[in-house]
Amino acid sequence: MTPDWTTNLVEARDLTISFGATAVVDTVSLDLPKGRITALVGESGSGKSLIAHSIAGILTPAATLQAARFGFSGVDLSDASGSGWRDLRGRQIAIIFQNPRAALSPVRRIGQQIGDVIARHRGLKGAELSRAVVEALASVGIVDPEARQHAYTGELSGGMCQRVMIALALACNPRLLIADEPTTGLDNTTQAAILDLVVEQIRARHMACLLITHDLALAREYADEIRVMHAGQIVEEAESSRLFSAPRHPYTRALLGASASQAGSIEALEPIPGSLPDLRGDLPACRFADRCARAEPRCRIAKPLTTGPSGARVACWNPVS
Numbered sequence: 001m002t003p004d005w006t007t008n009l010v011e012a013r014d015l016t017i018s019f020g021a022t023a024v025v026d027t028v029s030l031d032l033p034k035g036r037i038t039a040l041v042g043e044s045g046s047g048k049s050l051i052a053h054s055i056a057g058i059l060t061p062a063a064t065l066q067a068a069r070f071g072f073s074g075v076d077l078s079d080a081s082g083s084g085w086r087d088l089r090g091r092q093i094a095i096i097f098q099n100p101r102a103a104l105s106p107v108r109r110i111g112q113q114i115g116d117v118i119a120r121h122r123g124l125k126g127a128e129l130s131r132a133v134v135e136a137l138a139s140v141g142i143v144d145p146e147a148r149q150h151a152y153t154g155e156l157s158g159g160m161c162q163r164v165m166i167a168l169a170l171a172c173n174p175r176l177l178i179a180d181e182p183t184t185g186l187d188n189t190t191q192a193a194i195l196d197l198v199v200e201q202i203r204a205r206h207m208a209c210l211l212i213t214h215d216l217a218l219a220r221e222y223a224d225e226i227r228v229m230h231a232g233q234i235v236e237e238a239e240s241s242r243l244f245s246a247p248r249h250p251y252t253r254a255l256l257g258a259s260a261s262q263a264g265s266i267e268a269l270e271p272i273p274g275s276l277p278d279l280r281g282d283l284p285a286c287r288f289a290d291r292c293a294r295a296e297p298r299c300r301i302a303k304p305l306t307t308g309p310s311g312a313r314v315a316c317w318n319p320v321s
């Protein structure tokens, strides 16, 4: 199929990321549509951050990346020397991480840090630059931005630092925001405020957003689309409302059953059987097969991808109907 750049900002087909002979991300296909939030969920170690890093261009050089297609609005993301790559990584793709305090300089005032980015990307100077800095801080809900621009990160709360990170990320009007566990470590109220802000900005700017999280409640509340990862493979893809009301892959079911927010009560919590497989070993085609009560012999040989009537896709021979 030809890429659909009117709908999607990023299209990956059969993306594989390996360390030596070990494929830690295995033939993943992922689209990031404009104006929508796509959440990548799964247990720790399932490959979520490596996918984010590969899109952002910050994948460790120790990793090898292969893909049938890996593009951003027509620019090849796998070709670091290609034209457009530098502009893409510097301007059009922004990433925010957990622990914003570590990503910001402790010795420069926050207004100066935002000013540096705006000056570099938009070429503003003097009064125009000062105005843009204050506007950037105001747009992420920093109260009294005129005064706050002079603060150092040590004088701000964790939630305020994340707002500053978001202001920095959005300062050059990127088209894609990657949010990698952006609210881990923040209290519930601050978490909600930060994610409300991210959603508001994504919608207003018609950006695409990749939200990486292990928190299913958060994905359910804020994402439009969910992609469920297990051991480097995407096992189910669906709109958020559909995935949570009718999960079809046995792993998705197990993940929901093991989540305190989704199980309904502590008594109803059920641990996921087994653990993530050792990716260095001999793996079945479906990497969940050894943990799955519904596995069949063919699950070890091939992994299907079937599309249901709602458009949801499940990589399973024997999905829950």
Ligand SMILES: Nc1ncnc2c1ncn2[C@@H]1O[C@H](COP(=O)(O)OP(=O)(O)OP(=O)(O)O)[C@@H](O)[C@H]1O
Pocket (backbone or CB within 6 Å): 019, 024, 042, 043, 044, 045, 046, 047, 048, 049, 050, 051, 060, 062, 214, 279
């Ligand atoms: N530099 C590296 N060398 C070898 N293996 C690596 C390296 N970086 C990551 N991996 C492996 O790749 C797999 C996926 O890691 P990744 O960080 O993407 O997972 P994740 O789903 O984001 O987990 P978490 O939620 O804990 O961040 C893991 O098995 C990890 O051990």
